[in-house]
Amino acid sequence: MRQIRPILTLLGLLAIVAAWGSAPFGMAEEPSKSKGTLEKVFPNSNKCKRCHERAFEEWETSPLSRSIHSPAFRASLDEYLAFSSGKDKALCFRCHAPHVSEFLDQAPMFVAQVQSGDPAIDGVGCIQCHLIKQVDRSSHPPVPKYELGKTLYGPYKDFVQNLAHQSMELELFRKSDLCMNCHQSVPASANLGKTNELLGSWESSQAVKSGKECQTCHMPEQVGESANGENKRKVANHSFPGRIGKLRQEAAKLAIETSIKGDQTTVIVSVQSLVPHNLPTTHPAWAKVMLEVAVKGKNLKTVYSGQRVYGRVFADAKGQKTVFDFKATKVLEDTVLKPDETRTETFAFPTPKDTRSFDVEAALSYAPVTGSPEFLQRIEAESSKGGQDPAFQPIPIAKQTVNVPLK
Ligand code: HEC
Ligand code: HEC
Ligand code: HEC
Ligand code: HEC
Ligand code: HEC
Incomplete structure (x- = not known):
C-alpha cells in the first residue's frame, strides 16, 4: 500500500468537513443497530465528485445517472402504480434506485421524487453500486446485499488510503454478477421463466468462453486518475456505453x-x-x-x-x-x-x-x-x-x- 499523500489528506479533511459532517457515512460504527438517514447512508454522487471527478463526469453522461428521470420511466411507473393499486411501491426502484430496499418505509417518497419530474435523490449513483457486498442470484430478480458503513467496495487491492472512506477489494466488481443483479430479468406478473430472461444464453456465448465480463465491454479499461491527483493507473470507464456511445x-x-x-x-x-x-x-x-x-x-x-x-x-x-x-x-x-x-x-x-x-x-x-x-x-x-x-x-x-x- 502506498502512503497517504499530504495533499489528499488535506483535501480529504476538507471534503469530510464540508460535505458529510464529522462522520462521513453517518452510522459508521454500528451499521445494523442504528441506521442513519437516507442521505447519510447513501450520500449523493456529487459528494464523491470532489475526489472522483473523472468517474463522476463519465457517470453523469451515462443512462445510469438518469435512471429515475426519464418521462418514459415516470409514465410507466404511474401505469404500474395504478395497475398494482399501490401494492409494493418499491418494485421499480429495486433496480432504478436500489437503496430503496434499505428504506422500504420511504418508498412513497421515492415515488414522489420521480413524479416531481426533477428528483433530487440519485437512482443508480456511485454508492448504490459501491456499497454492494454480495449478490444473491438464487432469487429472481437477484437482490443486492448492501453492507452499510463507511467501507466502499471496489476493484483495487492496492488502494491508496483516504480520509473520506475505507476501501476494500471485492472480486465481485470485476464480475458480471454485479450487473446481473439488475440486468438478468425483471419481475413480470407471472413467472415467465426463460422467456423473461433479458440476456438469453449469455453464459454460453463466445465472449464468456473467452473470459469476458460485462465490464470488459460496458466499462472499458482505460488509464486515468482513480481519484483527483492520484497517479494514473488502470481505471474503468463509467459512461456505461450501450445504446449511447461507440460500442x-x-x-x-x-x-x-x-x-x-x-x-x-x-x-x-x-x-x-x-x-x-x-x-x-x-x-x-x-x-x-x-x-x-x-x-x-x-x-x-x-x-x-x-x-x-x-x-x-x-x-x-x-x-x-x-x-x-x-x-x-x-x-x-x-x-x-x-x-x-x-x-x-x-x-x-x-x-x-x-x-x-x-x-x-x-x-x-x-x-x-x-x-x-x-x-x-x-x-x-x-x-x-x-x-x-x-x-x-x-x-x-x-x-x-x-x-x-x-x-
Ligand atoms: C442497481 C441496479 C443496476 C446495477 C447493479 C447495474 N445496472 Fe446497468 N442499468 C440499470 C438501470 C436501471 C439502467 C437504465 C437506466 C435508464 O436508462 O433509465 C441501466 C443501464 C445500463 C446501461 C445502458 C443501456 C443502454 O440501453 O444504453 C448499460 C450499458 C449498463 N447499465 C451496464 C451495466 C454494467 C456493466 C453493470 C455492472 C458493472 C451494471 N449495468 C449494473 C441498473 C443497474
Ligand atoms: C430487475 C431490475 C429492474 C426492475 C425491477 C425494473 N427495471 Fe426498468 N430497467 C432496468 C434496466 C437494467 C434497464 C435498462 C435496460 C436496457 O437499457 O437495456 C431498465 C430500463 C427501463 C426503462 C427505459 C429507460 C428509461 O428510463 O426510460 C423504463 C421506462 C423502465 N425501465 C421502467 C421500469 C418500471 C416502470 C419498472 C417497475 C414496474 C421497472 N422498470 C422495474 C432494470 C429494472
Ligand atoms: C453500475 C455500478 C457502478 C456505478 C453506478 C458506479 N461504479 Fe464505480 N465501479 C464499478 C465497477 C464494476 C468498477 C470496477 C470495474 C473494473 O475494474 O472492471 C468500478 C470502479 C470504480 C473505481 C476504481 C477506479 C476506476 O475508476 O476504475 C472508483 C474510484 C469508482 N468506481 C468510483 C465511482 C464513482 C465516484 C461513481 C459515481 C460517480 C461510480 N463509481 C459509479 C461500478 C459502478
Ligand atoms: C476525500 C477524497 C475522497 C472522497 C470524498 C471519496 N473518495 Fe473514493 N477514493 C479516494 C482515494 C484517494 C481513493 C484511492 C484511489 C486509488 O487507490 O488509486 C479512493 C478509492 C475509491 C474506490 C476504490 C476502492 C477499491 O479498493 O477499489 C471506490 C470504489 C471509491 N473510492 C468510491 C467512492 C465513492 C462512491 C465516494 C462517494 C460516496 C467516494 N469514493 C468519495 C478519495 C475519495
Ligand atoms: C463482447 C462485448 C459485450 C459484453 C461482454 C457484454 N455486452 Fe452488452 N452490449 C454489447 C454491444 C455491442 C451492445 C450493443 C450496443 C448498442 O447498440 O447499444 C450491447 C448492449 C447492451 C445493453 C443495451 C441493449 C438494449 O437492448 O437495450 C445492455 C443493457 C447490456 N448490453 C448489458 C450487458 C450486461 C449486463 C452484460 C454482462 C452480462 C453485457 N452487456 C456484456 C457488447 C457486450
Missing part, C-alpha cells in the same frame, strides 16, 4: 445479397449480431430492434420497402397485447436476436424497371417507444421536449448499401 458500432454487421431472375428480384439480408447477449434486451417490454430494407430505382425513388422487427410480444392476463412487462403473463412472440446469432431475411419484389441499376439499403436501429395512444401522449406531456423526447427517436445501429447493376 454501438460493434453491435451488428449487415450483408446484402441480390439475385435477379427476370422480373423477380430477391434480396437476402443477413443480420449478424456481434453481441454476446440478446439484442435487444426486452425491458422495457416495448424495446425493439428494427431492420428496414429500401430499394431505390430510377431517380432514387423508393420502389420497394420491407421491415423485420426483433423483440418480444407480451400478453396480459386477459390475452391483450401489452408493452408493460409487469402486466405480462405470456410471451406471444419472441424474435430477439440471440447471442452471436446470424439471422437471414428474404425480401422479394418486382425487378425495378427503366433504370441501369438500383440501390438496396438495409438499416438496423432501435425502435422508438410504442404503446397505446394514451401512454404515448402521457410521455409527450411529461417531457419538456414534448414529441421530440428521445423515447420517440430511433437510434441507428448499422447500415449497409449496395448498388446492383441491371443488364
Whole structure:
C-alpha cells in the first residue's frame, strides 16, 4: 500500500468537513443497530465528485445517472402504480434506485421524487453500486446485499488510503454478477421463466468462453486518475456505453445479397449480431430492434420497402397485447436476436424497371417507444421536449448499401 499523500489528506479533511459532517457515512460504527438517514447512508454522487471527478463526469453522461428521470420511466411507473393499486411501491426502484430496499418505509417518497419530474435523490449513483457486498442470484430478480458503513467496495487491492472512506477489494466488481443483479430479468406478473430472461444464453456465448465480463465491454479499461491527483493507473470507464456511445458500432454487421431472375428480384439480408447477449434486451417490454430494407430505382425513388422487427410480444392476463412487462403473463412472440446469432431475411419484389441499376439499403436501429395512444401522449406531456423526447427517436445501429447493376 502506498502512503497517504499530504495533499489528499488535506483535501480529504476538507471534503469530510464540508460535505458529510464529522462522520462521513453517518452510522459508521454500528451499521445494523442504528441506521442513519437516507442521505447519510447513501450520500449523493456529487459528494464523491470532489475526489472522483473523472468517474463522476463519465457517470453523469451515462443512462445510469438518469435512471429515475426519464418521462418514459415516470409514465410507466404511474401505469404500474395504478395497475398494482399501490401494492409494493418499491418494485421499480429495486433496480432504478436500489437503496430503496434499505428504506422500504420511504418508498412513497421515492415515488414522489420521480413524479416531481426533477428528483433530487440519485437512482443508480456511485454508492448504490459501491456499497454492494454480495449478490444473491438464487432469487429472481437477484437482490443486492448492501453492507452499510463507511467501507466502499471496489476493484483495487492496492488502494491508496483516504480520509473520506475505507476501501476494500471485492472480486465481485470485476464480475458480471454485479450487473446481473439488475440486468438478468425483471419481475413480470407471472413467472415467465426463460422467456423473461433479458440476456438469453449469455453464459454460453463466445465472449464468456473467452473470459469476458460485462465490464470488459460496458466499462472499458482505460488509464486515468482513480481519484483527483492520484497517479494514473488502470481505471474503468463509467459512461456505461450501450445504446449511447461507440460500442454501438460493434453491435451488428449487415450483408446484402441480390439475385435477379427476370422480373423477380430477391434480396437476402443477413443480420449478424456481434453481441454476446440478446439484442435487444426486452425491458422495457416495448424495446425493439428494427431492420428496414429500401430499394431505390430510377431517380432514387423508393420502389420497394420491407421491415423485420426483433423483440418480444407480451400478453396480459386477459390475452391483450401489452408493452408493460409487469402486466405480462405470456410471451406471444419472441424474435430477439440471440447471442452471436446470424439471422437471414428474404425480401422479394418486382425487378425495378427503366433504370441501369438500383440501390438496396438495409438499416438496423432501435425502435422508438410504442404503446397505446394514451401512454404515448402521457410521455409527450411529461417531457419538456414534448414529441421530440428521445423515447420517440430511433437510434441507428448499422447500415449497409449496395448498388446492383441491371443488364
Ligand atoms: C442497481 C441496479 C443496476 C446495477 C447493479 C447495474 N445496472 Fe446497468 N442499468 C440499470 C438501470 C436501471 C439502467 C437504465 C437506466 C435508464 O436508462 O433509465 C441501466 C443501464 C445500463 C446501461 C445502458 C443501456 C443502454 O440501453 O444504453 C448499460 C450499458 C449498463 N447499465 C451496464 C451495466 C454494467 C456493466 C453493470 C455492472 C458493472 C451494471 N449495468 C449494473 C441498473 C443497474
Ligand atoms: C430487475 C431490475 C429492474 C426492475 C425491477 C425494473 N427495471 Fe426498468 N430497467 C432496468 C434496466 C437494467 C434497464 C435498462 C435496460 C436496457 O437499457 O437495456 C431498465 C430500463 C427501463 C426503462 C427505459 C429507460 C428509461 O428510463 O426510460 C423504463 C421506462 C423502465 N425501465 C421502467 C421500469 C418500471 C416502470 C419498472 C417497475 C414496474 C421497472 N422498470 C422495474 C432494470 C429494472
Ligand atoms: C453500475 C455500478 C457502478 C456505478 C453506478 C458506479 N461504479 Fe464505480 N465501479 C464499478 C465497477 C464494476 C468498477 C470496477 C470495474 C473494473 O475494474 O472492471 C468500478 C470502479 C470504480 C473505481 C476504481 C477506479 C476506476 O475508476 O476504475 C472508483 C474510484 C469508482 N468506481 C468510483 C465511482 C464513482 C465516484 C461513481 C459515481 C460517480 C461510480 N463509481 C459509479 C461500478 C459502478
Ligand atoms: C476525500 C477524497 C475522497 C472522497 C470524498 C471519496 N473518495 Fe473514493 N477514493 C479516494 C482515494 C484517494 C481513493 C484511492 C484511489 C486509488 O487507490 O488509486 C479512493 C478509492 C475509491 C474506490 C476504490 C476502492 C477499491 O479498493 O477499489 C471506490 C470504489 C471509491 N473510492 C468510491 C467512492 C465513492 C462512491 C465516494 C462517494 C460516496 C467516494 N469514493 C468519495 C478519495 C475519495
Ligand atoms: C463482447 C462485448 C459485450 C459484453 C461482454 C457484454 N455486452 Fe452488452 N452490449 C454489447 C454491444 C455491442 C451492445 C450493443 C450496443 C448498442 O447498440 O447499444 C450491447 C448492449 C447492451 C445493453 C443495451 C441493449 C438494449 O437492448 O437495450 C445492455 C443493457 C447490456 N448490453 C448489458 C450487458 C450486461 C449486463 C452484460 C454482462 C452480462 C453485457 N452487456 C456484456 C457488447 C457486450
